[in-house]
Amino acid sequence: MTVETEAPAGTEDAIAAEATALDMFLGYNLKRTFNAIHANLAVTLRQFDLRMVTYSALTVIVENEGLRQAELAAALKIDRGNAVAIVDELEQRKLITRDRHPDDRRSYALRVSEEGRKLCRRALKADRECEARILSGFDAERLHKLFADLKEIEKAAFEELDKRSQRQDTKVF
Amino acid sequence: MTVETEAPAGTEDAIAAEATALDMFLGYNLKRTFNAIHANLAVTLRQFDLRMVTYSALTVIVENEGLRQAELAAALKIDRGNAVAIVDELEQRKLITRDRHPDDRRSYALRVSEEGRKLCRRALKADRECEARILSGFDAERLHKLFADLKEIEKAAFEELDKRSQRQDTKVF
DNA sequence: TATTGTTATACTCTATAACTATA
């Protein structure tokens, strides 16, 4: 998605340093920035044998002991079906336990183990330190504004999406 | 990845409206915001039967007539191998042509057709209008600052990634 | 009837490796 500036080696009059119409788009810039941040996160998490999704699943379980798989899936915005393998992996690594839910025999109650809690704490710390290095040039106020902007845009984007699906609905009938 | 606030229906004391440690992370917030923007983009592009990658490929070809497939792949930061199917699709839909490169018989020169140019123009317009609706609450200065922040963070993140791989290198030897 | 966990399936995206034809 990103139009990077380095020309492929040996390409004499390459499409280097070019601007593209895509530069004007927030989506394009968000993707580029996220890719760069995510590349760092992947390196950070590799030492804990975690992926982004297992990392965030573990974090959510730590913070919500006893939650059901369906609740975890909703929190991570992933499908229930896709949550199975993730929970399987965390359970097989003894980072969490799958206990029967006391008042609903369909459900599991997910709980972190001591080992899982420690791993989560170490991963969060490493992630925090990595982001701090990347964002060392940003003061608190600038960061706060940036986070607020991102939140506001997320909200506006979902509102626009709602409007569009309503428009579609009214078109259909 | 996102810990959304809506509780699943029928979950009485659900993990609703909760904060998570992940909220402190730029990566997490970028992903949430990008997901929301991308959901809109996907809806926008569906009417043109385009995906994000075919959309950006078409745009890059429009802006760099005659470029090689390898150059397109580099611009999109995708693998040469993965570019084949994308170029195939655009060619089969007669949105672009694959001409032999005049001075290198290994290469193709990718060129947009009139139909492709029109489609690209319409898609860019629809994308622009959608983003404008989402960002209607942002004035030009705020947007400019946001884009600048994103660019700066991307740069810092890749620099940090370089440092880390160098650190790894020096460890190995 | 609806929900929980599960399985199967499929499509996209990404990454690697090997092949051919050219340079």
Place this chain on the structure above:
DNA sequence: TATAGTTATAGAGTATAACAATA
């Protein structure tokens, strides 16, 4: 030797549909 395009393949990520057990 190296590069351009191609093919095959495999791993993630994501989405849908169906099933058994339970509510």
